[in-house]
Amino acid sequence: xxxxxxxxxxxFDESLATVAKHCDVENNQRDIPFTPKQxxxxxxxxxxxxxxxxxxxxxEVLAKNPQLKIVSNVAVGYNNIDVKxxxxxxxxxxNTPGVLDDTTADFTWCLILATxxxxxxxxxxxxxxxxKGWGLLQFLGHDVHRKTLGICGLGRxxxxxxxxxxxxxxxxxxxxxxxxxxxxxxxxxxxxxDKETLLQGSDIVTLHVPLFAETTHYIxxxxxxxxxxxxxLINASRGPVVDEKALVKAxxxxxxxxxxxxxxxKEPKPAPGLTKLPNTxxxxxxxxxxxxxxxxxxxxxxxxxxxxxxxxxxPNLVNPEVLAQR
Numbered sequence: 479x480x481x482x483x484x485x486x487x488x489x490f491d492e493s494l495a496t497v498a499k500h501c502d503v504e505n506n507q508r509d510i511p512f513t514p515k516q517x518x519x520x521x522x523x524x525x526x527x528x529x530x531x532x533x534x535x536x537x538e539v540l541a542k543n544p545q546l547k548i549v550s551n552v553a554v555g556y557n558n559i560d561v562k563x564x565x566x567x568x569x570x571x572x573n574t575p576g577v578l579d580d581t582t583a584d585f586t587w588c589l590i591l592a593t594x595x596x597x598x599x600x601x602x603x604x605x606x607x608x609x610k611g612w613g614l615l616q617f618l619g620h621d622v623h624r625k626t627l628g629i630c631g632l633g634r635x636x637x638x639x640x641x642x643x644x645x646x647x648x649x650x651x652x653x654x655x656x657x658x659x660x661x662x663x664x665x666x667x668x669x670x671x672d673k674e675t676l677l678q679g680s681d682i683v684t685l686h687v688p689l690f691a692e693t694t695h696y697i698x699x700x701x702x703x704x705x706x707x708x709x710x711l712i713n714a715s716r717g718p719v720v721d722e723k724a725l726v727k728a729x730x731x732x733x734x735x736x737x738x739x740x741x742x743x744k745e746p747k748p749a750p751g752l753t754k755l756p757n758t759x760x761x762x763x764x765x766x767x768x769x770x771x772x773x774x775x776x777x778x779x780x781x782x783x784x785x786x787x788x789x790x791x792x793p794n795l796v797n798p799e800v801l802a803q804r
Contacts, residue, residue, distance in 0.1 A: 481525035481547075481787045486512055486533045489552060490773050493528075493780035500784050501526065518542055526783045528552065529559075537563035548786035552779040554578060555716060557689045561797055568803050571796040572782035576634065577774040578766040583638030585765040586684055586714045589738030592759045593710045594682070595619035596736075599756055620681070620708065620735065622646050628680030630696070631687035631715070632658055632668065639684060640666040651676045677704040682712065689716035699724040702733050710736040714765045717741040722749035729755050740765045 483501040485494065488509040497503050504520065506512065511532040512520060521527060521543045528550045529535060535549050537560045548570040549559055556573050564571050592598060596619040603609050603617075627643050629636045629652040636652065643650050650668045653676045663670065677683060683705060687693045697711065698721035705711070711734060713720050722743040728734050736757040742748050745763060753760060766772060782792040791801065 482523055483526040483528065483783060483787070484520050484524045485528045486517070486520075487530045487552075489528065489779070490776040492773075493776040496777065496780040497528070497784055500788055514539075521546065526550065526787050528779050528783050531555065531558050533558060535559040535564070540564055540567050540569060548572065548783055548792065550779045550783040550786070550792075552775050555688065556796055557716065565797045565800050568800055570786045570792060570800055572779070572786065572792045572794045573796055574775045574778040574782075575794055577778060578771050579634040579638050581768050581771040582635050582714055582765040583642060585740065585761075586635070586639050586686075586712060587642050589712045589714060589740065589759055589761065590682055590684065590710070591622060593712065593736045593738035593757075594622050596757075598759050620710075622648070622682070624648065625681035626651060626679055628652070628676040628683045629668070630654075630673070630676065630683065630685045632666075633686060633688075635714075636684075636686040637662075637666060639686065640668050643667075651680060673701075674704060677701055678706075680709060681706065682710050684712040685715045685719055687715055687719055689718055694718050695721040695724075697721065697725070699727070702728040705734050707732060707735065709734050710738065712738045714740040717743040717745055722752065725749070726751045726755065729757055 481501045483497055483503050485503060485505040487506055494503060494505060514534065517533060518539060523545065525545060526548045527546065531553050535558060540546060540563050546569055549564060550572045551559060552574060554573055554575045556571060559571055561571050596617055600617045623646045626649045629639055629650065632652045632654045640650050644667060651671050652668045653671055653673045657670045685697065687696055696719040702724060720743065725737060726749050729737060738759040740761045741763055752758065778794065782794050785792040
């Protein structure tokens with residue numbers, strides 16, 4: 479009997495075809511997230527689920543669906559899944575690492591440049607018909623070249639951001655829970671400092687830390703007050719690493735000059751007042767949204783799911799210890 483798989487949101491057709499060769503697939507074509515109640519109902523009898531970050535796979539969900547064998551997340555992050563509970567219950571969890579690193583690093587630079595140079599506000603003024611012609615003091619932003627870039631989290635994406643900074647002749651600082659080897663520092667041209675030193679010394683601070691309990695509100699009011707008044711904050715990691723209410727206050731009161739965000743603390747809703755601030759660039763979680771990358775993510779998730787349900791080890795298994803339980 480073929481295993482049954484739930485696909486919670488739209489993915490690429492070729493990915494669905496891959497899964498359909500081996501499994502009976504129920505696919506949410508509406509591309510609207512299931513409510514928690516709907517998700518529980520739809521998972522009944524399913525051996526696998528291909529899900530997105532909008533789906534919460536909690537211990538309760540896992541407990542009520544004991545037949546579930548694999549949760550295949552179409553994302554590199556998996557904070558929407560209770561991995562410990564899944565491991566305890568013998569459920570494999572997979573993700574899509576590596577595939578979106580360069581695309582997200584590219585988009586981080588979109589946010590840096592657009593925020594520093596005030597591109598969104600200038601675009602809005604031009605489209606509204608309010609622009610009356612060139613003026614020396616119009617739309618003044620900040621240079622990026624030869625400034626100091628502070629990278630919080632020098633993982634794969636952070637390294638990609640650092641490599642791109644070389645083209646802007648920047649001084650690059652980084653902080654992380656663990657210092658990278660000196661050879662990597664030399665290759666990237668980066669200097670390790672503590673978090674406080676980075677915040678105080680950077681013209682641009684960009685966040686690339688994973689979301690854990692200890693990184694929730696990694697940037698809050700105390701950290702924002704350490705930054706330069708001319709600095710900008712960039713977040714293309716996870717929304718809750720920034721205390722959004724504190725950020726709104728910082729932007730309103732001029733603690734920092736601006737912010738470029740792709741992720742939010744309570745998506746899809748921003749903190750009150752955030753969308754009214756002119757010194758922001760606000761993107762709707764699109765850092766990985768290139769056709770090439772999203773297709774690769776979709777196909778990778780499909781391959782993970784099929785492998786797990788056909789007796790193979792999934793290529794991107796987050797909790798390999800679950801295999802030892804079998």
